[in-house]
Amino acid sequence: FFRPLEKIAAVIETYPRGIAGFRRYLELLETEAEIADAPDAIPAPVLKGNVVFEDVSFGYDSTRPVLRGISLEVKAGETVAFVGPSGAGKTTLLALVPRFYEPDGGRISIDGLPLDAMTLDSLRGQIGIVSQDVFLFGTTLRENIAYGRLGASDDEIMAAAAKAQLGPLIAGLPEGLDTLVGERGVMLSGGQKQRVAIARAFLKNPPILILDEATSALDRETEREIQAALEALSAGRTTLVIAHRLGTIRNADRIVVMEDGQLREAGDHHGLISQGGLYARLAS
Numbered sequence: 001f002f003r004p005l006e007k008i009a010a011v012i013e014t015y016p017r018g019i020a021g022f023r024r025y026l027e028l029l030e031t032e033a034e035i036a037d038a039p040d041a042i043p044a045p046v047l048k049g050n051v052v053f054e055d056v057s058f059g060y061d062s063t064r065p066v067l068r069g070i071s072l073e074v075k076a077g078e079t080v081a082f083v084g085p086s087g088a089g090k091t092t093l094l095a096l097v098p099r100f101y102e103p104d105g106g107r108i109s110i111d112g113l114p115l116d117a118m119t120l121d122s123l124r125g126q127i128g129i130v131s132q133d134v135f136l137f138g139t140t141l142r143e144n145i146a147y148g149r150l151g152a153s154d155d156e157i158m159a160a161a162a163k164a165q166l167g168p169l170i171a172g173l174p175e176g177l178d179t180l181v182g183e184r185g186v187m188l189s190g191g192q193k194q195r196v197a198i199a200r201a202f203l204k205n206p207p208i209l210i211l212d213e214a215t216s217a218l219d220r221e222t223e224r225e226i227q228a229a230l231e232a233l234s235a236g237r238t239t240l241v242i243a244h245r246l247g248t249i250r251n252a253d254r255i256v257v258m259e260d261g262q263l264r265e266a267g268d269h270h271g272l273i274s275q276g277g278l279y280a281r282l283a284s
């Protein structure tokens with residue numbers, strides 16, 4: 001019963017951004033039908049999270065390449081922030097890691113294993129995704145968090161909620177974890193929904209994380225809390241962040257600057273600023 005649901009929600013969790021997001025979601029469901037386990041795919045071992053992109057190219061249609069010759073190694077445990085103008089291909093590149101799409105050329109591997117050598121379920125089971133818009137079910141807070149790992153105990157759910165800084169919210173609700181969040185979570189604020197997504201990821205405890213940082217306006221206090229929760233979440237995990245704000249970028253071990261489907265620059269904040277290139281222009 002849960003497996004198809006899990007698949008759909010893994011997809012929904014990734015991309016919904018209003019109507020455009022919904023369209024993408026439908027596209028992804030179609031894509032899903034095409035991406036299947038290779039006949040000789042094996043269940044992935046417990047991954048450390050060394051992610052290697054080798055000369056990766058991709059286009060949603062054959063006439064327009066969206067990623068062109070991307071090569072990059074992300075070490076296990078490293079946090080890499082992807083920045084660049086809108087449409088540069090950041091989201092697309094990271095969508096290839098859980099195999100929502102297949103590259104047209106080149107290859108991606110984790111710990112030396114090509115992505116398609118592993119079964120989809122075992123690969124996606126080791127990738128946590130926290131995106132801008134979280135898909136919530138019209139049920140209780142508990143079930144929404146537990147969705148990160150079906151079958152988690154109440155203690156585990158509470159621990160994950162606390163790490164995601166949901167403790168005060170839950171304590172203030174008369175029905176605590178049993179509170180209904182409303183259809184698609186309408187009773188929760190944007191910041192609270194993001195914290196539910198973070199709690200799910202804590203519960204899932206994956207070696208690899210993909211964060212699509214929120215662009216929506218949050219008040220400063222909330223933003224600081226979410227930032228702190230995300231930092232705690234990314235500790236000890238390979239973290240790939242689509243970053244929109246300088247704060248997050250500064251915390252990254254490395255910044256990768258993309259433009260027009262290509263990697264243009266990589267380095268740390270100060271190094272890139274002093275290079276005086278695209279990053280320096282974006283940051284000014």
Ligand code: ATP
Nearest residue numbers: 024027060066084085086087088089090091092093
């Ligand atoms: P942003 O910062 O605005 O999210 P981005 O760098 O993440 O941008 P992508 O979302 O990866 O960029 O988009 C790269 C290109 O691919 C854009 O030209 C975009 O219009 C196109 N694109 C993205 N998703 C799809 C899709 N599902 N079908 C067709 N084209 C798409």
